[in-house]
Amino acid sequence: MLTELETRLLGIMMMVIMLGMGASLTPRDFLIAFRKPKGILVGVACQYGIMPFLGFLLAVTLGFPPGIAVGLILIACMPGGTTSNIFTYFSKGVLALSIMMTSVSTLVALVMVPLLLEFYSGQAGISGDFRIPPANVAQVLVVLLVPTMIGMVLRKLNPNIGATIELLGALLGVVVILFLIVTWVPRNHQLLATTPWPVYFSAIGLGLIGMALGFFFARVLRQDANRSRTIALETGIQNGPLAALIVTLTFTGDLQQQVLLVPLLYSLFIVLTSTAITLWFRRISDREALARDAAKLGSRAAA
Amino acid sequence: MTTGSSPAWAALWQAAYRVHQIPSVLPDLHYRSLAEFVHERCQAFSRDDPKAKAFTCVVPNGMNGSLSFSQVDALSDAFAGYLRNVLKLSAGDRVAVQLPNSLGYPVAAFGVLKAGCVLVNTNPLYTPSEMIHQFNDAGVKALVIVDMFADKLPEVLAKTQVQHVVVAAVSEFFPAIPNAVVRLVQKVWAQVLPPIRVPHVRLRAALRQGSTALSGQSTNGFWKDLKPSDLAVLQYTGGTTGVSKAAMLSHENLLRNVQQMIAMGSDQMQPHKECVLTALPLYHIFAFTANLLGFLSIGARNILIPSPRPIRNLQRAIENYPITWMTGVNTLFNGLLNEEWFLAYPPKHLKASIAGGASLHTTVAQHWREVTKTPISEGYGLTETSPVVSFNPISDKALLGSIGVPAPATDVCLLDEKEEPVAEGVPGELWVKGPQVMQGYWNQPEETARVLKQGWLATGDIATIDAQGFLRIVDRKKDMILVSGFNVYPNEVEDVIAQLDSVLEVAVIGVSDTKTDEAVCAFVVANPDHPSPPTVEQITAHCRQHLASYKVPKTVVLKDQLPKTPIGKVLRRALREEAM
Numbered sequence: 001m002l003t004e005l006e007t008r009l010l011g012i013m014m015m016v017i018m019l020g021m022g023a024s025l026t027p028r029d030f031l032i033a034f035r036k037p038k039g040i041l042v043g044v045a046c047q048y049g050i051m052p053f054l055g056f057l058l059a060v061t062l063g064f065p066p067g068i069a070v071g072l073i074l075i076a077c078m079p080g081g082t083t084s085n086i087f088t089y090f091s092k093g094v095l096a097l098s099i100m101m102t103s104v105s106t107l108v109a110l111v112m113v114p115l116l117l118e119f120y121s122g123q124a125g126i127s128g129d130f131r132i133p134p135a136n137v138a139q140v141l142v143v144l145l146v147p148t149m150i151g152m153v154l155r156k157l158n159p160n161i162g163a164t165i166e167l168l169g170a171l172l173g174v175v176v177i178l179f180l181i182v183t184w185v186p187r188n189h190q191l192l193a194t195t196p197w198p199v200y201f202s203a204i205g206l207g208l209i210g211m212a213l214g215f216f217f218a219r220v221l222r223q224d225a226n227r228s229r230t231i232a233l234e235t236g237i238q239n240g241p242l243a244a245l246i247v248t249l250t251f252t253g254d255l256q257q258q259v260l261l262v263p264l265l266y267s268l269f270i271v272l273t274s275t276a277i278t279l280w281f282r283r284i285s286d287r288e289a290l291a292r293d294a295a296k297l298g299s300r301a302a303a
Numbered sequence: 304m305t306t307g308s309s310p311a312w313a314a315l316w317q318a319a320y321r322v323h324q325i326p327s328v329l330p331d332l333h334y335r336s337l338a339e340f341v342h343e344r345c346q347a348f349s350r351d352d353p354k355a356k357a358f359t360c361v362v363p364n365g366m367n368g369s370l371s372f373s374q375v376d377a378l379s380d381a382f383a384g385y386l387r388n389v390l391k392l393s394a395g396d397r398v399a400v401q402l403p404n405s406l407g408y409p410v411a412a413f414g415v416l417k418a419g420c421v422l423v424n425t426n427p428l429y430t431p432s433e434m435i436h437q438f439n440d441a442g443v444k445a446l447v448i449v450d451m452f453a454d455k456l457p458e459v460l461a462k463t464q465v466q467h468v469v470v471a472a473v474s475e476f477f478p479a480i481p482n483a484v485v486r487l488v489q490k491v492w493a494q495v496l497p498p499i500r501v502p503h504v505r506l507r508a509a510l511r512q513g514s515t516a517l518s519g520q521s522t523n524g525f526w527k528d529l530k531p532s533d534l535a536v537l538q539y540t541g542g543t544t545g546v547s548k549a550a551m552l553s554h555e556n557l558l559r560n561v562q563q564m565i566a567m568g569s570d571q572m573q574p575h576k577e578c579v580l581t582a583l584p585l586y587h588i589f590a591f592t593a594n595l596l597g598f599l600s601i602g603a604r605n606i607l608i609p610s611p612r613p614i615r616n617l618q619r620a621i622e623n624y625p626i627t628w629m630t631g632v633n634t635l636f637n638g639l640l641n642e643e644w645f646l647a648y649p650p651k652h653l654k655a656s657i658a659g660g661a662s663l664h665t666t667v668a669q670h671w672r673e674v675t676k677t678p679i680s681e682g683y684g685l686t687e688t689s690p691v692v693s694f695n696p697i698s699d700k701a702l703l704g705s706i707g708v709p710a711p712a713t714d715v716c717l718l719d720e721k722e723e724p725v726a727e728g729v730p731g732e733l734w735v736k737g738p739q740v741m742q743g744y745w746n747q748p749e750e751t752a753r754v755l756k757q758g759w760l761a762t763g764d765i766a767t768i769d770a771q772g773f774l775r776i777v778d779r780k781k782d783m784i785l786v787s788g789f790n791v792y793p794n795e796v797e798d799v800i801a802q803l804d805s806v807l808e809v810a811v812i813g814v815s816d817t818k819t820d821e822a823v824c825a826f827v828v829a830n831p832d833h834p835s836p837p838t839v840e841q842i843t844a845h846c847r848q849h850l851a852s853y854k855v856p857k858t859v860v861l862k863d864q865l866p867k868t869p870i871g872k873v874l875r876r877a878l879r880e881e882a883m
Contacts, residue, residue, distance in 0.1 A: 026622065032647045159365035159623050160481045166364070167484060
């Protein structure tokens, strides 16, 4: 489990991350985005349609005990993480779409996460001590909306401060995960060694399968390849630190240790898998650019 | 040639001046040099409001830095002190400034002028061989360069007599934290800060040394002996057509052109109240005279954009500052009109926009008026004329497709191939005479003699004049296409193709053809926001409907983008090379 100090630090870092997310946009950005909402709607559908169902499916088919299952469902129900924006940037994706999807899914989370968590926990037959009270989740999210709003106001008042905390927030998303790995992994190497492979499979697979499904779903709905890759990254990358925060605020002791396992493993591996996927996407983007050049020459010959 | 415009024509635009309330004569020259102009203006505006900001530089994520009028004055004094007292340069020595739009630009450029030196504006994107040519041609002794391109220096310094290098950053004069963040992002993330392998001084250090060397004395001694006819700026030109040569612009040329510009728009410009978006590079004569000098003269706040491409880089600047004026070229206005955020929230304080540099397409102008609900007025100018020659009234009375009436104190005439005046409405080459016409090309007496005759400058542009005194550019003389003996003007064909919603941009050139001597060739960029890209057949069919058959493009090439000059003019020369 996490110490009292770590839990507090996690809370503070989460505040800064949300401050940064708020600072990454203006109210205008929202209004503009909702004039052509298709991309965002597709993204929200991936985030709250595909991912929670995928988490639930993995939990049930792999026959996890309730502690593991609830952790898996929780991470699957999370909104998009701010780190997805960094990966999108590096993969030459559509940054504006990524920022907007993260923000919208975080706002919608207030309603969607408690509902979905309650629903899938029930379906998976999780009961008693292992249930995360929806009110808890809603409370955490409401509290986190405050720094988000402050971030938006800061951006408006002073663009220099706004842009600085935007970068800080995005970087801190990675820092938090590294922080958890550094403090948590060494203390729990015994646990990691005895964790059965299906748990690893679900923690890694959730992100990868989520990305694949997000990509195909976006393609089916006629988003272009680049937007689809952005949606894929956004779908697969969940807000891991937020899940960890909710777990630490809800459970203590051994229970916390069990529930925290999948969110932490997920966060650890998503950094690695996203990096690999980002490099791959980047290569595809470059190849597409070359292909466009070639097509240009072709149309010239035709003309 | 037959000198002197037809007096009947002068009467036409004199009448237009009365209709549009444009003064027909210019006031006396207040200042003897640009140095005096900058100093006096900065002093006056900082007396009115010590905190008033003169320049604000905005990078794409919204981070920014600003300089007040008094800071600009003091810092440019310090730089003048550095050039004269530390580097021991003399009055008239050439100093190149090779910076993108950033706070270092006004400090360095004004510093050069206050030192009594000659400013050589240089494009930061130049290749080493272009830099070598320009620096040797101008005899540049000192160079102010942006750190991003300092990797070209070893090669350049070895082949020129440039003795001193001052290095500035894009985020120069930003507050400490944003400056650190921008530099970190440039270094680590974008990796655009190469190591600098030649002896150099940072701008900040140069300013400290200069300030110490001045020891409280005014820079007045450096510039008080300057005469209005002394050389102020060497402005290189010829980028889109041929070998680069420098127009010699005097202090008077530029001061007069500022007066001419202000005369055209003065009734709508309030001192201290204006905020101008400067997305075009200041090293180009359009933004140099209009934005840097013109808007400084009325105490406006200049919002400097280091790089307007991609066009999204302008979003935070337009959102965060009450932009009242904009200058731009056709491609910039068109680019903005294709941005969702711009269409949703056009700048609400905007009063008017000024277009120049290349012809403004009628469709773009109309769309701009609809979206911003403000006038857009096209003007016309050349590097050789500091640059403004003619301008439309800045109001709804601006005539679309026209470059307006000659600026006050400017004389124009239209001559045919025998250099005889043409009749009204008939196309002829535009010749210009006025206080803004350059002194000649630097060290190029033959080139000068070819274009400057008895005070008249041949522009190489074909124009017509109408009964109201309004001029229209038909096309560049060099761009005209001769199809089986018929003249085809690329602008006309481009205007027709640009009417298609599925077309984002278009450029038309002539290519050699065995049957018709020359044939029309169109390069078209599809509009990404349109559901379907245009096809060659659609474009050709549309042209057949609106153009005489010899003007219809024989070939249509679909492209991802068009090659452009730094300010966004389409590089027809590159297209011609591609078509060969």
